[in-house]
Amino acid sequence: MKILIADDDPQLVRAMRITLAAHGYDVVSAADGAEAITVAAQAKPDVVLLDLGMPRLDGVAVIEALRGWTDVPIVVVSGRTGSGDKVDALDAGADDYVTKPFQIDELLARLRALARRSLSAASDPVVAFGDVRVDLATKTVTRAGAPVHLTPTEWRMLEFLARNPGALVTRQTLLKDMWGSEQVADTGYLRLYISQLRKKLEPDPSTPVHLLTEQGMGYRLVLG
Template sequence: MKVLVADDDPQLVRALRITLAAHGYDVVAAPDGAAAIALAAQTHPDIVLLDLGMPRLDGVAVIEALRGWTAVPIIVVSGRTGSADKVEALDAGADDYVTKPFQIDELLARLRALSRRAGATGGEPLVSFGDIAIDLSTKSVTRAGARVHLTPTEWRMLEFLARNPGALVTRQTLLKDIWGTDQVSDTGYLRLYMSQLRKKLEADPARPAHLLTESGMGYRLVLDP
């Protein structure tokens, strides 16, 4: 798999290039936002690792530019720890957010999770609630007949809930399913993704009727509240 690393820290880029290559990844690197966009168009990477604070276009601008023509999975790798920065990146179209400094095992787990795209596509059910239709066969979602764009991570979360309608899905179960390991701790990522899903799918995101939080436990998809 080809990974585009976009970061203006040459030491981090060198470390990632060596580590990812040792795990079988083909790495290309860009030192700034403009170069990242150009290199993505030229090399068509399978995954993008993107810093937010780069010269010549910041990370959010790069995400918005990439989302104009590609659905390539994007993992933000940033030293910015504020919730507002994470929400802005996810709103722009990022699929995941890793805070520096990070454990390489966690980053590799998230790369593996986002690289899983194969799966059965035939005979899957259609799950619906309100004006939302979730087609598990085509991995698509519509709202009142209009296509809803979900990031790959948002889709994984919704898909797991849709395959278990009415059931409580624990946070740890979702973390293991989405990121492929039970060693990833929930530091607010699930809450952010659920907030994004509610904005896209709930009639009133502030008072959700279908995508419910079970305090201290996890989440539940209710088809007919």
């Protein structure tokens, strides 16, 4: 797997290059936003690790530019911790957000999740977690082999999360997908439907391990 690291901190880039190479990744890098777009076009990475605060073009502008021609997974790796920065990046098209300083094990786990997501999207219409199997082709759900009835809205929410396993999906993205408008306000509908899905699919709905809430941002489906 080839990874593009776009960050203007040479020490961080050097450390990440060594660590990722040791785990079998092929690494290319860019020191500013404009170079990141050029390198992405030339090297065609499988994943982009992107800082937000770069010279020439900031990270959100880079995300928007990349999304104009590629669906390569983008993980923002940034020191900005405000929820507004995270939501802006995710709404622009980033797949995930890791805050600096970070544990390398966490970053490697996110990369593995993206790899599973890409493989699933490419080859397998069935997404499995726990004892649940979601068949995206037939639009059916089973738990421990028994069929699970979902309402049409519950299915739409689960389907979107299942098509993006491991990735953080913002509330606004879900609202737009489920109701077809960016202007829909979250009046608790998403919390209601995620709660209903947990009751039907989680081993312990009060302590979810698969259908997770990212406070103030959105939801994530964790496989395994």
